[in-house]
Amino acid sequence: MKNIKSTILLASVGIALSWSFTAAPTWAQVAKPKVVKTTTEKNLPLDPAVRTGKLPNGFTYYIRHNEEPKKRVTFYLANKVGSVLEDDTQRGLAHFMEHMSFNGTKNFPKNELVSYLQKSGVRFGADLNAYTSFDETVYQLPLPSDNPDILKNGIQIMRDWAQDATLDVTEINKERGVVLEEKRLGKGAQERMQRQYLPTILNHSRYSLRLPIGTDEVLNNFKPETIKKFYHDWYRPDLQALIVVGDIDVDQMEKTIKAKFSDLKNPAGEKPRTKYTVPLLGQNQFLAVTDKEMTVTVAQVMMKQPAAKLHTAADYRDNIVRGLFNRMTGARYAEIMRQANPPYLQGGAEVGDFLGGLDNYSLYAVAKPGELENGFKAAWRETERIKRFGFTQTELDRAKQAYLSDMEASLKEKNKTNSDSYVNEYLQYFLKGTAAPGISYEYDLVKNDLPGVTLDEVNAVSKSSIKNTNRDLMLLAPEKDKATLPTEAVMNSWIKAVEGEDLKPYNDEVSKQPLLANAPVAGKITAETKDAALGTTTLTLSNGVKVVLKPTDFKDNEILFSASSPGGTSLYSDADYQSAANASGMIESFGLGNYNPTQLEKYLSGKQLSVSPYISERTQGVSGNSTPKDLESAFELIYGYLTEPRKDADLFQGIITRSKASLANRGNDPNAVFQDTLSATLGNYNVRRTGPSIAKIDQINLDREYTIYKERFADASGMTFTFVGNIDIEKIKPLIEKYIASLPSKNLGEKAKDLGIHIPEGKIAKNVYKGSEPKATVDMVWSGPFEYSAAERIQLDALKECLEIRLIERLREDESGVYSPGAYANNSKFPTQRYSMFVYFGCDPKNADKLVASTLDEINKLKTNGPAQVNIDKWRAESIRTRETSVRTNGFWLGYISGQINDKEDLHQIDSYTKDLNSVTIESVKATAQKYLSGKNFIRMQLLPETK
Incomplete structure (x- = not known):
């Protein structure tokens, strides 16, 4: 394996205080559960646009013509072969085998394969790649399809990977060091803690003993015959599939696959491919794990349950219901984080995939220092509120609107979908049986089923998922706090205390006010020039702003934009720097116009857009994206963020409190200490380049940062906007006049200052x-x-x-x-x-x-x-x-x-x-x-x- 993407289970937590509105997840981000085949209902059909077949030896193939991108094809060789199949002498060899596939095959000895592909324009690591997981090993190869020789050799490479790795002894011994160095990179607090908690949360199943990276003892000492046996036993056609999507002739590709892969042989007396699972023990478990390099205290609850199916139309409807549940649950926890003083640094809950045939309801809270009880209770309290009272009809209506909007967005892009998206869909279909009927079919299912989903159905998800059995309660914390961590009895008493509280149902407050307090006064387009060679139109506006428009046909449902003008934080003193540097992120998090951040999130539900103002060292501006349908809403946000920012002292104080708390144990993390030192050294120890600290946070002043924010956007005359995508120039002009030509203009002619900060000499x-x-x-x-x-x-x-x-x-x-x-x-x-x-x-x-x-x-x-x-x-x-x-x-x-x-x-x-x-x-x-x-x-x- 050249760049591992091994799916090793981790409960890693990174503290990243988010100060900007985040749109609802796209359809592609909605997790699809695993499939268990049923006999009571007809299975959903496979996407008719893909040609599939199985050779007499059991080898499966999927082929689809797709021209995004043009003159390219993506090959995936999927093997239902992972670390879970290793015996005790082979721990780590599924992954090692993946490495060896790049170190010599029948037709590409030693490293000739990588060298050949690089000469063909395939980037090592970025394009040519592979990953090993517990249950599968997958090789990926994107190639130019307009060169017959490259295409022919690409198919030969896939054939070689399937069964013709040479496994040269010299190359094996050389690769030991590489794999051990890869293993070394993963060492640290997370890996040490993982070794302690995995056996428990995986219920001491085979998965807990078969991490893909393996053990030092095996990697250092295994005999070449041992890996050759693993390869012979498991790299076989009945466990393999070739997925081909791209700008190719499907008929010709099918003929080539049949000719190339039909001679693959299954071994005599082949081993059965056991399907391993994580058993449900019917008991609750508790563990507390500490490490001296851990920087935060995390409480996590996992309630494991059999995996949901996604095989039939009824399964698909259940998946919609679960998707709605997760959207509304996520919105509840996001709203808690927008409180003036959130009870924890991070927190959330959702129903999702686990491992080994299980799903789980997972809840977590990253506690403020010394406030674990308060933070955990707050996270559990919202789960208890959801279980006890369910959701409101208005929450469900918004979730449905957002769900349908995501599906509509995907449908509109169906003719411009990247080949990688199709490949990954067929990969899951082969590996796990996840239904893949195609976006048109899925949209029809959603359009048909979504309106009929009731509150009772969604609320039933919490009843079936939030349980008191098969529940794991886990604490991860800095070692210095070990003596003060609560016991299992104490944690359970916190849960019981919350369950005994007189909770009130959630109150869904939705503003009816217009977004903007003041409607913009439209300006004019005063000049227009076209550049036929570049395909751009440049507009000059009455307030001095310039707008560059580049219509494209690359995506049917995408418009990207950005704007900038000179100035930035360079215009402010070191004393003001922290206020200036944090101004855009914080002010954005307060909402805009008449809407606070929670009201704004609800207002934007179902809209496909994102808008964020920024202030960098030398410029200020705004960036974002939208669909053509929601473009006016994006313009409204641009105008609002630049002219009607909000100031919220309570939200400000909450951010300051969380920011300080997140730094409490930063010095425990070796990588953070090193990166801070590196940044300071490269910045010649200028205060603007040194790492974060409590003292720096204390320098942030709300009034000052609000003033700076207003100053940075008080003069739009030096700003240039760029819009690229599915733009109708005549339709966008009125929006530009209304929302951009109306921005304030002072013609100050500001320029950024040279701060003289650069890497020191010598x-x-x-x-x-x-x-x-x-x-x-x-x-x-x-x-x-x-x-x-x-x-x-x-x-x-x-x-x-x-x-x-x-x-x-x-x-x-x-x-x-x-x-x-x-x-x-x-x-x-x-x-x-x-x-x-x-x-x-x-x-x-x-x-x-x-x-x-x-x-x-x-x-x-x-x-x-x-x-x-x-x-x-x-x-x-x-x-x-x-x-x-x-x-x-x-x-x-x-x-x-x-x-x-x-x-x-x-x-x-x-x-x-x-x-x-x-x-x-x-x-x-x-x-x-x-x-x-x-x-x-x-x-x-x-x-x-x-x-x-």
Whole structure:
């Protein structure tokens, strides 16, 4: 496996205080439960647009023609083979086998497979990938489909992966180090705590003993024959499927699959593929787990139950009901977080998938320091309120409206759906039997069933899911709090206390006021110019604002937009910086116009849009997205956020309290300490670059941040808006005149200030000693002045990519010292032309110096000899193929146009891209390396374990 996406069960919690309105989840985000086949009702049909079949040997295939993106095809090889099938001598070998599929097959020895694909424009890790889970191993390969040779070889690669890995002994021994380094990356508080709680929450099932990453003992010592046996036993056609979706000829692809895969053999005396489960024990369990690097206290309750089905029309209706339940439950807990003083840092509950044939109702609360009882009771209280009183009709009406809106949005995009979405749908159909009838069929089901769903049906979900049996109660906390953690009896007494309270039903308050306190006074479009080559229309408005419109046909139901003007936090003193930096996020969280945040969330229910104001260091503006249908609502929000912000002292104080609480144990986390030190070092210890602290939070003043927010948006005259997507120019003009041409204008001509903050010059080496695990994090940084131009940026990118290719080949493949080394390059035009180049990797602390020396040696080779031509060819092929698909996305054009405007660069610069790409040579990369990797300005930062 080159980049693992293993689905290892984790109860990880990250504190991220959200200060912005979040739209309801899209249909694609609604979890679909597993399927258990029934015989009492007809199964839902498979999407008729996909061709499926099964070969005599049991090999299954799914093929679909789809032209999003054009000239591309995505292959997935799915294997019902995961770590749960390993015997005791094979723990970790399902995952190791996935690695070995990239390290030599019958037709692509050693690392030729990766090299060949890179030369074909397939990016290693980003495109070419795989993952291993408890129950499956899946390989993914997106390819250009307009080159017959590449397509032919892509199918051969899938055939080789199915049964022709060579499993060369030398390659196996080299890969041991890589897999162990991958395992090392996962070590830390979460992994240590997981090892303690998994056996309990998995009811001591086989899953608790078969984490995909495996054990050190097996990985270090297994004999090659052991992995070969695993491969022979389980990589077989009756457990495999090939999924092909893309711009291909379905008939021809089916013929090719039959010709290529029909000779796959099932082993003689094949082992039965046991379906393992997590048993329900009919008992309640409690455990408290602590770790010295844990930063918060989390209480989590899991009420396990048999998995719901999604196989028939009746199952689908049940799934709708559960989806509505989760939407309304999520809205209740989100409303608690919008209180003036929320009882916890984070909290929530939902019914969802678990593992091993189970679902669960999961409730959690991330407590404020010293307030576990209050936080847990508050989280349990809302669950008890839902169970006791259910939801209101108005809540259900909004949830139905949002559910249908999500389905309508998906239906409108059915002809522009990305191939990856179809692949993942058919993958779940093969692996788990999850119904996949197609969006048109699903929309009809929803349209038919949704109106008839009653409150009693939705409320019944809580009765069946919130139970007092098969309930696990778990505490995760910092080790220093171990002595004060409650016992199981105490936790149960908290639950009983809440269940005995005189609770009141939820009161669903919905505002009837207009969103805006003052209707905008429309301005005018005073000038219009068109650029036929770029396909843009630029409007100049009466208040000095410019609007760039680029209609596209990439998506039928998508419009993206952004706006910016110069200024930002650079215009404020260090004393005001914390108020300025937090102004946009906090003020947005207070709502706008006549609506507080809860009222606003309800007002926007069922609308497909998102709008967020921002204030960055050098600019301020707004960004978001919408469907054509909801575009006027998005415009209304833009106008409201920029002209009618709200100030709420109670909500402000709640954010401040939570922010301080979230920092209480930040110093326990080695990665947080290292990143804070790295940021401070790279920012030359400027107060605007050092890490968060209680003292900084104390500097945030509500009145001051509100004033700054108003100042930043008081003058729209220097602002440029960019809209990209399914735009009707004539229909959008009246909205622009009403909501954008009406924005206030003072013609101040503000410009951002140069704060003089940049990476310090000279050589710096610094170690941070934090954490107990034997692992190191290494960051190396080169920086300095940059000769800014489009061509120079491409040369820098080529240098970065050629260096990364060599680091993967040497540090990973040759020296087996790292799992995933990386490099990336930054450059800027304003306030000054500068660049930075980063190299980073994790490793065994004992190997850090050696691996740094190898990295510097590769850099010296680049400076002395330049890169190998083959590596330039790989970079160029990847760049060309990536650009081919990215230019067919709205996101690319929004980023390109707004970026060029902000950098005061020619919008037609894109026309020289191919020329600049082709100008890269061995000599030019060599010269770029000499210029930017001289080592004159070089920082080496390392996170190392604490010395004992």
